[in-house]
Amino acid sequence: MRVIEEGLCKAGLWDVYERDVLQLDPILIHMQQVGMPLDGEIREDRAKKLAEKQAAVKAELEALTPIEARRIAHVYKKPPADVTGLNHREVLLRRVRCSVCGVENPRKDHFKRFVKKVNLCADAERRNCTEPGDEYYRLADYTPSRNQLIAYHNHLNRALPLVWDRKERRHKVSFNEEQMKKLILKFPCDKMYPLILDYRGLDKLAGTYIGRYIAD
Numbered sequence: 001m002r003v004i005e006e007g008l009c010k011a012g013l014w015d016v017y018e019r020d021v022l023q024l025d026p027i028l029i030h031m032q033q034v035g036m037p038l039d040g041e042i043r044e045d046r047a048k049k050l051a052e053k054q055a056a057v058k059a060e061l062e063a064l065t066p067i068e069a070r071r072i073a074h075v076y077k078k079p080p081a082d083v084t085g086l087n088h089r090e091v092l093l094r095r096v097r098c099s100v101c102g103v104e105n106p107r108k109d110h111f112k113r114f115v116k117k118v119n120l121c122a123d124a125e126r127r128n129c130t131e132p133g134d135e136y137y138r139l140a141d142y143t144p145s146r147n148q149l150i151a152y153h154n155h156l157n158r159a160l161p162l163v164w165d166r167k168e169r170r171h172k173v174s175f176n177e178e179q180m181k182k183l184i185l186k187f188p189c190d191k192m193y194p195l196i197l198d199y200r201g202l203d204k205l206a207g208t209y210i211g212r213y214i215a216d
């Protein structure tokens with residue numbers, strides 16, 4: 001204790017120790033013993049406001065993420081009847097067509113030889129071809145996750161932030177606060193990084209202090 005006292009005095013921190021630990025402790029203990037009043041209505045209201053704020057930041061993050069860096073949840077083999085909310089892109093599609101008339105997926109009777117009638121496709125065959133066409137796909141719900149950040153970096157050809165893991169004795173990808181602050185300095189025009197920190201701050205508030213708002 002004497003060493004600690006000396007060190008605190010030398011660093012000019014003895015006053016802080018006295019005020020924030022010695023004097024504050026009895027107050028905190030008293031609060032713990034009698035309990036603190038809780039206003040359920042106000043708490044719920046703040047949780048709701050916090051959730052709205054968090055949703056707004058998340059929407060901003062989603063808008064900043066290029067579509068190519070998003071995870072695709074599903075690719076439709078055929079264009080679905082209802083395409084609302086879906087994305088599409090031009091791709092090379094595999095098709096099987098009649099080599100003469102070009103009809104798609106011709107069946108055996110398409111090449112049938114008749115006695116009285118002439119079938120122009122009688123000598124034709126099924127031909128595999130690739131042709132440009134629209135492919136519909138659905139994006140996975142956006143979350144500002146570690147994987148999403150990795151995809152964002154890969155898409156922009158940016159090096160992934162690495163930290164040395166002492167236990168595993170190797171470099172590991174990390175988007176911890178320190179790395180995020182470095183990224184903000186490295187890419188000052190990129191709004192993604194500061195927004196991610198905002199999001200995490202709100203998430204911490206909601207998860208640890210205010211409580212998450214669950215709409216009924």
Ligand SMILES: [Zn+2]
Nearest residue numbers: 098101102121
């Ligand atoms: Zn044909």
